[in-house]
Each structure stands twice: as structure tokens, then as C-alpha cells.
Amino acid sequence: xxxxxxxxxxxxxxxxxxxxxxxxxxxxxxxxxxxxxxxxxxxxxxxxxxxxxxxxxxxxxxxxxxxxxxxxxxxxxxxxxxxxxxxxxxxxxxxxxxxxxxxxxxxxxxxxxxxxxxxxxxxxxxxxxxxxxxxxxxxxxxxxxxxxxxxxxxxxxxxxxxxxxxxxxxxxxxxxxxxxxxxxxxxxxxxxxxxxxxxxxxxxxxxxxxxxxxxxxxxxxxxxxxxxxxxxxxxxxxxxxxxxxxxxxxxxxxxxxxxxxxxxxxxxxxxxxxxxxxxxxxxxxxxxxxxxxxxxxxxxxxxxxxxxxxxxxxxxxxxxxxxxxxxxxxxxxxxxxxxxxxxxxxxxxxxxxxxxxxxxxxxxxxxxxxxxxxxxxxxxxxxxxxxxxxxxxxxxxxxxxxxxxxxxxxxxxxxxxxxxxxxxxxxxxxxxxxxxxxxxxxxxxxxxxxxxxxxxxxxxxxxxxxxxxxxxxxxxxxxxxxxxxxxxxxxxxxxxxxxxxxxxxxxxxxxxxxxxxxxxxxxxxxxxxxxxxxxxxxxxxxxxxxxxxxxxxxxxxxxxxxxxxxxxxxxxxxxxxxxxxxxxxxxxxxxxxxxxxxxxxxxxxxxxxxxxxxxxxxxxxxxxxx
Numbered sequence: 001x002x003x004x005x006x007x008x009x010x011x012x013x014x015x016x017x018x019x020x021x022x023x024x025x026x027x028x029x030x031x032x033x034x035x036x037x038x039x040x041x042x043x044x045x046x047x048x049x050x051x052x053x054x055x056x057x058x059x060x061x062x063x064x065x066x067x068x069x070x071x072x073x074x075x076x077x078x079x080x081x082x083x084x085x086x087x088x089x090x091x092x093x094x095x096x097x098x099x100x101x102x103x104x105x106x107x108x109x110x111x112x113x114x115x116x117x118x119x120x121x122x123x124x125x126x127x128x129x130x131x132x133x134x135x136x137x138x139x140x141x142x143x144x145x146x147x148x149x150x151x152x153x154x155x156x157x158x159x160x161x162x163x164x165x166x167x168x169x170x171x172x173x174x175x176x177x178x179x180x181x182x183x184x185x186x187x188x189x190x191x192x193x194x195x196x197x198x199x200x201x202x203x204x205x206x207x208x209x210x211x212x213x214x215x216x217x218x219x220x221x222x223x224x225x226x227x228x229x230x231x232x233x234x235x236x237x238x239x240x241x242x243x244x245x246x247x248x249x250x251x252x253x254x255x256x257x258x259x260x261x262x263x264x265x266x267x268x269x270x271x272x273x274x275x276x277x278x279x280x281x282x283x284x285x286x287x288x289x290x291x292x293x294x295x296x297x298x299x300x301x302x303x304x305x306x307x308x309x310x311x312x313x314x315x316x317x318x319x320x321x322x323x324x325x326x327x328x329x330x331x332x333x334x335x336x337x338x339x340x341x342x343x344x345x346x347x348x349x350x351x352x353x354x355x356x357x358x359x360x361x362x363x364x365x366x367x368x369x370x371x372x373x374x375x376x377x378x379x380x381x382x383x384x385x386x387x388x389x390x391x392x393x394x395x396x397x398x399x400x401x402x403x404x405x406x407x408x409x410x411x412x413x414x415x416x417x418x419x420x421x422x423x424x425x426x427x428x429x430x431x432x433x434x435x436x437x438x439x440x441x442x443x444x445x446x447x448x449x450x451x452x453x454x455x456x457x458x459x460x461x462x463x464x465x466x467x468x469x470x471x472x473x474x475x476x477x478x479x480x481x482x483x484x485x486x487x488x489x490x491x492x493x494x495x496x497x498x499x500x501x502x503x504x505x506x507x508x509x510x511x512x513x514x515x516x517x518x519x520x521x522x523x524x525x526x527x528x529x530x531x532x533x534x535x536x537x538x539x540x541x542x543x544x545x546x547x548x549x550x551x552x553x554x555x556x557x558x559x560x561x562x563x564x565x566x567x568x569x570x571x572x573x574x575x576x577x578x579x580x581x582x583x584x585x586x587x588x589x590x591x592x593x594x595x596x597x598x599x600x601x602x603x604x605x606x607x608x609x610x611x612x613x614x615x616x617x618x619x620x621x622x623x624x625x626x
Contacts, residue, residue, distance in 0.1 A: 006033045008031055008033050008069060009034060009069050009074075009178045009206060010031065010066065010068050010178060011029075011030075011031045011032075012028065012029055012030050012064070012066055013029050013064050014028070014063060015027070015028055015051075015054060015062075015065070016028075016061060016062045017050055017059075018062055024046065024047035024050055024230065025047050025051070025232075026230055027063065028227070028230075028231075028232045029064075030225055030232060030234065032178065032208050033206075035204060036206055036208075036222065037205075037207040037209075037220055038208045038221065038223045038224070038225055039211060039221040039239075040208065040226075041210075041224060041226045041227070041242075041472070041473055042227035042228070043228075043472045043474050044442050044443075044445050044448065044470070044471070045441070045444065045445050046227055046230075047227060048210050048472075049442070052076075052180065054066060056074075056078075056180060072178055073176040074176055074177065074179075075171045075176035075178075075179050076180045077168055077180070077181045077182060077184060081164065083155045083166060083167065084155060085155050085156035086155070087154065088154050088155070089148050089150065089151050089153050089166060090108075092166060092170060093169070093170060093173060096170065100132050100135050101173070101174075103123075103130050103132050104127070104132050104139075106122075106123045107123040107127050107132070109123070133566075133570070138173075139169075140574070140577070142169050142172050142173055144577070145192060145195045146165040146192055147162075147192065147352075147353070148162065148166060148169060149580070149581040149584070151581075160187070161187035164187040165188065168184060172199070177206060178206045178208070179207050179209075181207065181209035181210070181211070182209070182210050183470075184196065184209060184211060185211060185213045185216060186470075188495065189352045189495060190495055193213070197215070197219055197220055200220045209221075212468060212470075212471060212472060212476060212496070213496060214473065214498040215498050217238065217242075218238050218240060218271075219238070222236075222237070222238065223235065223236055223237070224237070224239070224242040226246070240271045243264055243267055243268040246264050247264045247265055250264065263474070263477040263478065264477075266477075270502060307482065307485040309410060309411075309412060309413075309487055310411040310413050312380065314343055314378070314381065314488070314489075317376070317379070318341040318461065319341045319375065319461065320340050320341070320374075320375075320376040321338055321339045321340075321373070321376075322338055322375075322376065323337070323338055323373040323374075324337050324338070324375060325373055325514075326356070326363060326370055327371060332513050333359050333514060334363070334370075334373075335513075335514030335515075341461075344487070345489045345490070345491075346489075346504045347491050347492070347504060347506045348493075348494065348506070348522070349361075349492065349508045349510065350493075350494075350495075350508075350523065350526075351510025351512070354512075355510035355512045356510060357493045358388070358465055361385070361465055361491070361493065363375060364383075364491070365383055365463065380460070381461050382457075382459045382460050383459055383461045383462075383463060384458075385454070385463045386451060386462075386464045386467055387465050388465050390446060390447065391446065391449065391450045391453060393438040393439070395439065398435050398436065398438065399424065399434045399438060399449060400420065403424060403449070403452050403453055403456055404420050405453075406453045406456050407456035407457050407458065410423060410456060411458065420452075423455065423456055427448050427475065427478055427479075428448065428475060428478065429449070444470045447471055448471065451467065451479065455482070459488065460488040460489065461488055461489045461491075462483075463492075464491070464494070466495070467492065468494055468496040468499050476496075476499060480502050480503055484502070484503060497523045497524070504522055505520070506519065506521070507519040507521065509526065561623070564620065565617070565620045568613050569617065572610060572614060575609055575613070578606050579606050579607065579610070582599060582606070583603070
């Protein structure tokens with residue numbers, strides 16, 4: 001039997017990097033081989049971004065070199081996009097050097113000018129010769145999955161999240177040999193994250209990525225490289241394997257690292273308790289519901305409290321929502337929503353982007369008013385609100401000064417306290433770092449400090465809006481440990497499924513159009529419950545598809561008619577997508593007054609084209625049946 005040989009794509013050879021007296025890493029080496037899916041893990045501020053920039057030629061190492069295999073195509077998804085503002089989504093896709101995309105672009109242009117039969121026939125033949133039909137379907141599917149349906153929208157009119165998703169789409173469509181990703185799940189909702197996870201898990205793509213999404217690490221990566229205190233450690237396995245081997249390494253290295261070791265022991269124990277796969281059996285949904293509810297209620301009692309926080313007393317009234325409604329133009333966020341928060345509530349909020357999750361938090365905190373209904377906050381309730389906007393420190397402030405502006409300590413039971421300095425240390429700011437100037441902190445370190453300013457105020461109702469963005473995995477473990485001991489009410493918006501699974505036992509599922517579903521369980525419970533309902537539907541769809549294929553043979557058509565028949569089907573689907581996209585813009589109120597007439601005309605043209613093509617489709621269908 002022939003032995004498989006490793007194909008090396010990129011080698012990092014003895015690279016070092018320092019900034020002044022601070023050494024980030026010294027003479028580290030590693031390689032990336034074909035078909036590896038590698039995650040790169042490091043604490044915030046320890047050099048992740050620097051290494052990513054060195055790999056991509058944006059920065060140079062002080063010593064050593066990066067050797068890239070000749071002729072491999074490499075792509076980098078960074079936190080900063082380099083798109084052209086005046087191009088549309090579709091033009092941005094076609095702006096690459098991909099030959100197949102050039103052929104599809106020529107075909108799309110020919111479709112807009114069908115009267116030039118020679119050009120159209122040449123474009124159509126080109127699609128056939130290069131098997132571009134499937135490629136076209138695949139790239140449009142990627143755009144739809146990443147919610148980029150309006151192909152004519154200009155880059156300058158996209159949100160920051162949309163630009164990140166467009167950059168990701170361009171990379172996926174061009175299928176480079178080596179793909180380097182910096183936090184690929186940021187700006188994606190849960191549905192998109194799960195699709196991307198599934199895409200990477202099944203595709204033969206070579207990946208090197210920085211991500212804090214631990215489910216993503218578990219299900220996609222087959223190797224983990226960790227940078228810890230300037231040294232590199234490699235683990236040939238997924239996230240749970242990494243936890244196990246890291247625990248063994250910490251035990252053997254030094255008994256003084258008990259605190260860090262305990263975090264990894266807890267994390268590993270939690271991983272081992274999780275089900276290995278989602279349920280795929282279509283059981284009674286009512287039985288499922290009560291089993292999940294009972295499990296969710298018992299899960300919280302499993303935690304051994306180590307940090308007994310002495311919060312201010314909570315009265316009988318927490319926060320009550322009485323028939324609260326809110327909409328922006330025609331977009332409904334809440335529709336007479338009522339809910340009475342109870343002591344110890346630990347609720348996660350999930351839903352697609354744009355369904356109103358952050359708006360809901362702003363209503364609770366009176367940051368924005370409700371259109372109707374009442375939000376009643378109990379007299380004893382002290383809200384701590386972690387928003388996505390972060391903090392704006394003054395120039396020249398030190399880390400310890402920032403936190404002391406908000407509080408000196410958190411009271412514990414039996415008269416003990418956690419001082420501001422001790423809280424900072426718990427969140428990985430050592431005594432030296434506490435006296436650093438704030439402007440020297442990385443983005444992730446600033447988020448960490450912001451969290452500490454919210455927690456030091458000792459709120460009894462804690463609201464967190466995307467707290468895990470830009471935090472490294474070690475900090476996430478610390479935060480989860482703190483929140484598991486937190487005795488107050490907790491309300492969290494997050495796309496981090498792993499984080500949500502550990503700290504909440506109830507969900508608000510934002511479905512859109514004001515529909516909010518109460519679900520008693522964490523995210524994995526919810527997915528298992530949803531999947532149990534989907535199985536029967538999938539079987540039904542499969543049967544319908546089979547019937548359609550049996551009832552739609554193309555044997556009675558000539559070769560050219562078969563090509564036309566298939567082409568018309570594709571074109572009708574494309575037009576349907578364009579029609580839905582424009583209708584959605586009108587529905588969401590996103591069409592400027594000046595553009596209403598043009599958009600209405602565009603929609604009318606699409607509908608007319610659809611009717612013409614459907615008429616021809618029926619003609620050909622009649623020949624098939626004849």
C-alpha cells in the first residue's frame with residue numbers, strides 16, 4: 001500500500017517578535033500541511049494578531065522567516081475588509097481572478113442582453129464547457145446562507161457585519177489552497193455559524209484560524225496550536241483532546257499553576273458530560289419538552305459555588321414586562337410581549353441578526369422607550385449592563401484607575417471582599433499589567449477591563465450583550481466560572497453556543513416579526529428539540545422530491561430543448577430570489593423615498609420576466625408529458 005506523503009503549504013521557521021522590552025515570542029516554529037484544519041489559541045495581547053499578520057506578509061518578524069510553497073493560492077480573512085466601496089456585492093464577487101467566475105459574469109451579462117444571440121450562445125456554451133452551472137449554484141448558495149441576497153447593493157451601503165460576511169463569501173467562493181481566518185464566526189448569527197461549521201467540516205479545505213468559538217473548534221479542527229507565555233505547544237486533535245492534554249501538561253509542569261489547571265479540569269469535565277451528537281429521532285415533541293425542562297432545572301444545581309457573592313437583597317418584584325410593543329417603521333420587534341422575571345433567572349437570547357435582540361435589552365434598561373405597554377423595574381433591582389460599545393478611557397489613565405472609578409470591591413459572605421485589584425487579577429490582569437496605560441491594551445484586553453467595570457458595581461440583575469466577542473478562551477473560562485457562581489438574575493445575548501450552554505437554563509428565541517418563544521433549556525437542548533421536529537419534515541420533503549423527479553423526465557425533449565428547459569428553471573429560481581430580496585427591502589422599510597419608483601419598476605420587470613419564462617417552461621413541460 002502506498003503511504004500518503006505530507007504536502008507542506010507553509011512553514012514558520014524560528015520567528016521572534018518584540019516591542020521595546022516586551023518579547024511576544026522567541027524562535028517559534030510550526031508548519032501547515034495540506035488538509036490540516038488548525039486552530040491557533042493564545043491569550044489576548046500575547047501575539048495572535050502579530051503572528052497572523054506575519055503569515056500574511058503584513059508584518060515582518062525580528063528573526064526567522066515564513067516559507068510558503070510555490071504556486072499555492074492563499075487567502076486571509078482579517079477583521080478589516082479591503083473591499084471597494086463603489087462595487088456592488090455581485091461586482092465584488094466577480095472582481096477576483098477566478099476563471100470560472102469570469103465565465104459566469106459573461107453569462108450574467110448575456111442574460112441582460114439576450115437580443116445578441118451570438119454573444120448569448122457563446123456565453124451559454126462557455127458555461128457548459130467549464131461545468132460552471134454547478135459553480136454558479138454553489139456561489140449563490142453561499143451568498144444566500146450569509147444573508148447577502150441583494151446582489152445589487154453597493155459595498156459602501158453595507159453594515160460592518162455585512163462587509164465581513166462578503167469578505168468571507170469571496171474567500172469561500174474562490175476556494176484557495178490555504179485559508180487563514182481571524183475570528184470567522186464574528187458578525188454571523190447562529191444559523192450562519194452552524195452552516196459554516198458544517199461547510200468546513202465536510203469540505204477538503206486547509207485551514208489556519210483564530211477563533212474563540214469552542215463548538216467550532218470541537219467540530220471543525222483536527223489540530224490545535226497554543227501560544228502560552230511565549231512558547232508553542234501542539235496538540236493533534238480537537239478541542240476536548242486539547243483540554244485533556246493541556247491538563248496533563250499543567251500537572252507535570254508546575255504545582256503552582258493550580259488556578260489555571262482547575263479551570264481546564266472544570267472545562268474538560270463539562271465537555272465530557274455533553275452528548276456527542278444531536279438527536280436525530282423524531283420522538284413525541286411533548287415528551288421531549290418536559291424531559292428538557294426537567295434537565296434544565298436540575299443543571300444549575302450541579303454547580304459547586306466557590307465564590308459566594310453577597311449581593312444587595314432583591315425584593316419580590318424583579319422586572320415585569322406588561323404587553324410591551326415596539327416597532328421601527330413597519331418592522332415589528334415586540335408585539336404585546338409580557339414576562340415576569342423571577343429570582344435566579346438565567347436567560348439567554350438567540351435569534352437571527354436584525355430580529356431585535358439588542359433592542360429588547362435597551363427597552364429593559366430604558367435606553368429607548370416602548371411604543372406601548374410598561375416595563376416595571378423593582379425598587380431593589382440594580383442593573384449592570386454590558387453593551388457592545390465598550391468603554392472610552394481618558395488619555396493617560398491606568399487600568400487600576402479605570403476600575404476604581406466604578407467600585408473598590410465586591411462584598412462576599414462572612415465579611416470577606418474581592419478588591420478591585422483582586423478582580424482584575426482574576427480576569428488575567430497581573431499586578432504589573434494593572435499599572436499599564438489603558439491605550440497599550442489590545443482589543444480583547446479592553447473588553448476584559450470593561451467586563452470588570454460592570455462586575456465591580458455588584459449588580460443583582462446582570463445584562464450582557466455579546467460578552468464573548470474578542471475574548472480569548474482562557475478569559476471565557478474565567479467569565480463562565482464567575483457567572484456560574486453569580487447569584488443574581490442573568491440575561492445574555494450571545495452567538496457563542498458553548499458559553500450559552502454553560503450559563504443559561506432558559507431561552508428567549510427571537511423568530512422575527514415580534515414573535516418570541518420561551519424555551520426551558522440551553523442551546524443544545526433547543527437544537528435537539530428543533531431537530532426532532534425537522535426529521536419528519538425532511539422525510540416528507542424527500543418523498544416530494546422523488547415524486548417530482550419521477551413526474552418530470554426530460555426524455556421527450558431534444559438535446560437543445562433539454563438545455564433550454566434546465567436553463568429556464570435556473571433563471572426562474574434566480575428571478576424568484578431577486579423578487580423576494582426587493583420585496584423584503586420594501587417590507588423592512590429600507591428603500592429610500594428617492595429610490596421607491598426605481599425599485600418598484602425593477603420589481604415589475606422581474607415579475608414580467610418570470611411570467612415570460614414560466615410560459616415557455618409550461619410549453620416544454622407539455623412536450624414532456626406528451
